[in-house]
Amino acid sequence: MSLYKETLMKHFRNPEYKRDIPDSDFRKDGVNPSCGDSITLYAKCDCNKVKDLTYTGNGCAISMASADILCSVIKDAEAPMELIDDFINFINGEDITFNDKFTVLEVFKEMQQYPARKSCALLPWKTIKALLTEN
Amino acid sequence: MSLYKETLMKHFRNPEYKRDIPDSDFRKDGVNPSCGDSITLYAKCDCNKVKDLTYTGNGCAISMASADILCSVIKDAEAPMELIDDFINFINGEDITFNDKFTVLEVFKEMQQYPARKSCALLPWKTIKALLTEN
Amino acid sequence: MFYIVKGYINKMENLFPFLKKGFIYMDSAATSLKPQSVIDSESDYYKNLAVNTGRGSNKHNYNTTQQIEKIRTQVSEFIGCNNSGEIVFTKNCTDSINMVANSYVRNNIPQNANIVITQLEHHSNYVPWLILSRDLGIESRIVPLKNYNIDYDALEKLVDEKTFITSITGMSNVTGAISDIERVISVCRKKGSKILIDAAQLICHKEIDLNKIDPDFLTFSAHKIYGPFGLGVLYGKSELLKEFTPINYGGNMVSYITNKTEIHYKELPAKLESGTQNSAAIYAFGTTLDLLDKIINIDNENQINSLSRYLIDSLEQVGGITIYSKPGSIISFNIDGVHPHDASDFFDSENIILRTGNLCASPFFTNMEVGGVIRISLSIFNTRDEVDKVIKCIERIKEFFL
Amino acid sequence: MFYIVKGYINKMENLFPFLKKGFIYMDSAATSLKPQSVIDSESDYYKNLAVNTGRGSNKHNYNTTQQIEKIRTQVSEFIGCNNSGEIVFTKNCTDSINMVANSYVRNNIPQNANIVITQLEHHSNYVPWLILSRDLGIESRIVPLKNYNIDYDALEKLVDEKTFITSITGMSNVTGAISDIERVISVCRKKGSKILIDAAQLICHKEIDLNKIDPDFLTFSAHKIYGPFGLGVLYGKSELLKEFTPINYGGNMVSYITNKTEIHYKELPAKLESGTQNSAAIYAFGTTLDLLDKIINIDNENQINSLSRYLIDSLEQVGGITIYSKPGSIISFNIDGVHPHDASDFFDSENIILRTGNLCASPFFTNMEVGGVIRISLSIFNTRDEVDKVIKCIERIKEFFL
Ligand SMILES: Cc1ncc(COP(=O)(O)O)c(C=O)c1O
């Protein structure tokens, strides 16, 4: 299955960020309406940058791996909102090239052929977007 | 049009009983649900026999002729309810032969081929039946 | 009768297979005949796509759902609406109107408000409002007729600051008169009344461009515009659809439920579409819309109008006929002194299919001598020859009855 | 796979044309594939009959209406009901259930009454009742599950003298479990509760004879029993249907109106069928019922059950799989440790159509570790060979994920 790339499966099987942050600044729940899968994000923020991000939840490999990868890249982003929008557009079929720090995101390129699973990949990203927009 | 027999048209064009009875014992309105045509019957009754029956109303040739013919035959009927039921069954396709006094009713034989018009022919008969059943 | 596509001349019978059955079909206002390609398209759905849409997580299901959603966009573009989320698929036009009445007006109308309808309405755009106003004890105002048409001056007086909604036909199914929608909408906007256009008849005979006319709601059925049965359309402004409370709950419109009782709905318009949808019908209607672009287009109206003028002229020549219509696709009339149902049998015997009676529009007949009419409704396949046959039949009827 | 009719052996693909598309179709519980003759029949309606029924005074219209009404009789006989006036045609099963809730229960339920449903229900037989009880401030009681099935002992306690209606699935669309209807009805009769059977799934897998079981209401959709989309059925006892207040008003159900406001309705069941009906779908469903007698009959259940046993055996051999079903047409399960949606992609890549997720029955998953299942639903055309392919795919999934 070309969708389930090795990197992606690595993040799913051995997640680095799947835990909560007890003293997080912000918390946000997200739900995938097409299946009911849910995720909770925990964030520490500072000057519009995300200092630390983790997640807990129960979902398919795509959504869990996507969450783990999100947590791993967001900390380095100068402009997190831009990165998030880029990723959302990328999944929705736009031709976006990520800069060096974020090439890992290209593991989702295949998603464009699996439109039914887009909402899984997007769940953590839409949730962080909601979190940042609200706060 | 084989439906519109001469006798029938005679009753429609030159009705004998199309008038009210100001001092009638009973009055009854009937409506044809498929078109909204309406009729009013006026009856004088005595010992389960209909002594006099007339009608007013506005409707198609079939319903008006049927009313006129009803009025003409009902007065002679020993058992009016039976005659009415016979006629209703006849229109609905049963193979009924009427006795000498009522052969005029056979003018409606053709109706069996015009099922869409049955309710027109039946309107006065169902109305008299309702009148007799109620009283 | 022929039609032309890509330079080739085709027989109308190939476009509309029912024409091969030997009837003269003059009842298109009741339901239009279905083009072969639309019929085939509904079959194709079952043969090639088959699944029910909107639910499954599998790929074939997802792709099929996308195709159906594209048709939603096609429908919205067809009426000049640029947000397919404002298109709700329903069972028929009647269902669409009732949905506005029950899901929106019922929950949002203030007690001292009123509702305006007209005496020209089809039962489907009349009874729901009567019942609603009875249930809630509010006033319903019925715009009277003037020369068999809506009395617009009366309408201007009846619509006032307390009018919550004005619901009006875009084209009468009795007379064929096309309503002055611009005028009605401008009155409504001035007074703050919402406006619903019942486009059941209009949709097939006049281009509707929501960029130009701007009602709050517009409703129609697919089956009266060369589409299949079992499909209606409700257009509603998105800010108003948001205020809708569904009446029908169940599959398709619910996303999931947590803790047994917390119900999470899908987004609009799915939220208003409950149970398994008629995807085969939607698919077929997509084919209808393709066809409307290519073959059956607004130009055909000119042809219908000229045939209609010919019919009216011929009826006038026969004499003793009361005509309720101006030239257009629908011509209603009575043969003076002959009950429409008696006439009906004679048309039957000539295999002419037309409609007689109150046409589900009985308010029209209030205080009239007659309780029904004979209605001829013309489409692009009808011919002068057919009109001549109808006229001959009418002459026979007159001879017989008068 | 073959089927036999009049001694001739035919390919299943000729009966169900979608089988030619190269998919393994194991989603018949979502919608059954449509037989060629049923598809053709819907087309035939448009080609040969064409008109909308129930209204016109003309002969062709009358005759066509008669044909449609004969199918109503056929439907009633199919479920052992001897009064076709107790059959209401609706949009789908969801519509039928909502009609009972809104046209009957809503207007007739006393304030101190309660409603009983179960945790095994499809959203369509669950949400309407939740909403109704919220709107009216009455109690809704949800019978819990025991071993993934209705807890009948709990049901006996929850149904009491104040229960107005008990609405229960005849067969679960999650587990495939067939409910003990006799027991439920006898409890309801004892306590005086009305009883609705949601037969959406049951109808296709068990003969229903209303002379034997005697519910007040029974609902289903044509599309889940080899019929077309866009058609539902509501059976209701005539003395109860008489108490229904319509929700949708308009054409077809109104006979005529006098003095602008006195509405005269048609008799039941037309009174509950508003707007132009989907006569083409009804006509096609008549063909379905003919076919059910001839080819697709209850005997086929044995074949499905034996294939199902084979599937369950095979799943158990694979190991590490939680199965929620007993042998029957529906088998739901989870591959332990694999999310159903991840599994879904692998089935897709093998052209296997089945369903994953909450199956519009999310109450089932309350307090469970998982929020969805993989559901295989079998029909008469499925083969051991296909089951083997599914099992291979499951093995690949396990290999990949575990
Ligand atoms: C048990 C059950 N009830 C009700 C329904 C609703 O049927 P429909 O979507 O055809 O209205 C379904 C199918 O979706 C079902 O499986």
Ligand SMILES: Cc1ncc(COP(=O)(O)O)c(C=O)c1O
């Ligand atoms: C003007 C008008 N409005 C509404 C309707 C109702 O349409 P439907 O029966 O398809 O719901 C019709 C047709 O019957 C109509 O002519």
